[in-house]
Amino acid sequence: MADRSWMQLHRGHPRYMRGIFEFIEFARGKTSPGQLFHICPCGKCRNRSANSVTFEDMYVHLSQYGICPNFTTWIWHGEASEHMPTFVDIQAQRNQGESSSSANFGDPGVMNFLNDAFPSASAYDGSVSQDNSNTTFPDVSQMSIKKKRNKTVACFNDDIALLKELLPADNDCPKNYDKVKSILSEFGLEYIKIDACVNNCILYYKGYKAAFECPHCYEPRLGLATDGFNPTGDMNNSYSIWHVIAFPLNLPPNMCMRTEYNFLTVLVPGKYSKTYFFMRAAVLFTVNDFPTYGMISGQTTHGYKECPICIDEVNSSHHAHRVVYLGSRRWLPPDHPWWYDAQVFDGTVEHGPKPEGRSGQWILDMLNQHWFGILSSTRYVNDQNPPTPEEFKYWTHMSSFFELPYWLTLKIRHNLDVMHIEKNVCDNILETILDIKDKTKDTAKAHADLQKMGIRRNLWIKLNKKTGKHVMPQPQVGYTVVPNKRSEIFKWLREVKYPSGYAGNIARCIKMGENKIIGLKTHDCHVVDT
Structure with missing residues (x-):
């Protein structure tokens, strides 16, 4: 050649x-x-x-x-x-x-x-002719001009719109600044952010790169410089940054994941290497489901002593072969009318005071008075542990978190994951009001318990004199959908339309022939609840 x-x-x-x-x-x-x-x-x-x-x-x-x-x-x-x-x-x-x-x-x-x-x-064959309309390259030099001349985004959009009009009709020129920026971002172009003094005295650059405060106004450095942000290695280079972002999960679900509530707590720049450093962190609280709550807190989360907030002030009793926690009206304001509404609740008037709650210091003092033995899942090991007195049966062991010197001073140490709670509540409500077989909470045992408590006589189980069998009252309860209307509810749930990305494919969970709802995801439950 x-x-x-x-x-x-x-x-x-x-x-x-x-x-x-x-x-x-x-x-x-x-x-x-x-x-x-x-x-x-x-x-x-x-x-x-x-x-x-x-x-x-x-x-x-x-x-x-x-x-x-x-x-x-x-x-x-x-x-x-x-x-x-x-x-x-x-x-x-x-x-x-x-x-x-x-x-x-x-x-x-x-x-x-x-x-x-x-x-x-x-x-493209390199020639510029009148009939060449397959494609046209955008004038990417506009990005350089924008930076050099400090052009606004609106001015850039006007310029590129004019350029697009001058090109052939079927050109591939981006239509605005955001499109050009998204195209260029795919090439992994690196950039450098340089921290500045809060009073605009200096840039933390060159001689001031390692400074912790401004030499003129002595204000501390509030940020960290980043170079080549590449947390997942998608840019095919050896440079990366490890970042830790904290989310305040005790905010409402529609707020905790917003950008303004995300906090960058740790930023570790550098190449991949076997470098060791000291990380100082504080555990503010945990977020978990209820069984895990008991494992990491050491508190009992089942049986008559389940409530980790009330502890020795819990109000629990046995109903319909389940442990039920009554006395929730104690948390209402003292002048609330529900305190004296016996008919709507369990047939009694509430007089109990609101549980005070126990501080971390009180719990630690109690736990220090008894040794629970070795925590194990083996029955033989548990049998060797000393018996637990009645006043200590609210706990299964002492949590290792109490080894942290500040743990007992925290007001909220453990949080329940709203994701699991929302799904459980949604499933129970739907299964009960639609009277889904083997799933509804409106069972014969629940009606027998009403009769045992002596309340709501119209919902008691009745004896059929002809057959000698006990039968459920019809209609069962006012919030249950009547049988001839349930198919309409299932049809509506299957055919309802949502904006793109708002919800999953809820229709796939509707079983029309069986009148069942199966496989709702957590976000689906959130959409149904709201």
Whole structure:
């Protein structure tokens, strides 16, 4: 191949694509039989023997990464070294490449960059004519001009809109600043953020890079500089940053995940290495479901002593073969009318005071009075532990969190995960009001318990004198959907439409023939509840 000016063209140019095909055919003819792997001259492998590839992979590499422009004598692919060109030859080839691409949009490196952003433009032949409307490259230099001239986003959008109107109708030019920015972001372009003094005295740069406070106003440094933010390694380089973001989960669900409530607590920049450092952290609280609550807090979360807030002031009793926790009206304001509404609740008037709650110091003092033994899931080990007195049966063990010196001073040490609570509440409500078989809470045992308590006589189980069997009252309760209306409810749930991304495919959970709802996800339950 005498003319090798194609090596100076951008990767999408037809002459370049023909050139790499001819180069591979040339190398194939110089290869000894049986040789499968060959040195690749692409811009990534750069003729390194450790990066040997097949001819098929070499074609892909050269198409994606280009060819080394100075590799004009193919000594690694069978060409004799005596044909090594002189500096004058190389300069002549370079001038020839520049003149042959004078009708192109610019430097081959820029064209390769644009070819990556717009692969559909790879068929562009380099000529500018009236009938060439396949695609048009955007004027990415506008981004440089915007930065240099400090142009506003609105001004940039006006300029690029005018540029788009001047181009052919089916051009691929981005329509606004956000689109251009999203395209350029895919190339992993690095940037540097430099912290500044809060009073704009200095930049923490060069000599002040390691300073912790401003030398003029002595204000402390409030931020950390970042360089090449790459937490997942998607940019294919060795530089990364490990960041820790805290979310205040005690806020309402619609607030806790917003950007303004996310706090960057730790930022560790640097290359991947086996570097050790001291991290100082404080556990403010835990977030978990109720069984895990008992495991990490050491408090009992089942049986008659389940409530970890009331502890020894819990109000629990046995109803319908379950432990039920009554006395919830104690938490209402003292003048609330429900305190004296016996008919609506359990047939009694509430007089109990609100539970005071126990501080961390009170709990620690109690736990220090008894040794619970070795915590184990093995029955033999548990049998060797000393018996637990009645006043200590509110706990199963002492939580290791009390080893933290500040743990007993925290007002809220453990939080319940709203995700599990919301799903459980939603499932129980739907299964009860739709009277789903084997799922509803409105059972014969619940009606028998009402009779045992002597309340709501109209809901007691009745004796059928003909059959001698007890039957459920009809209708059961006022909040249960009557049988002939349930199919309409299921049909509505299956056919209701939601905005895109607002909810999952709830229709897949509706079983029309069986009148059941199966497999609702947590977010689906949130949508149904609201």
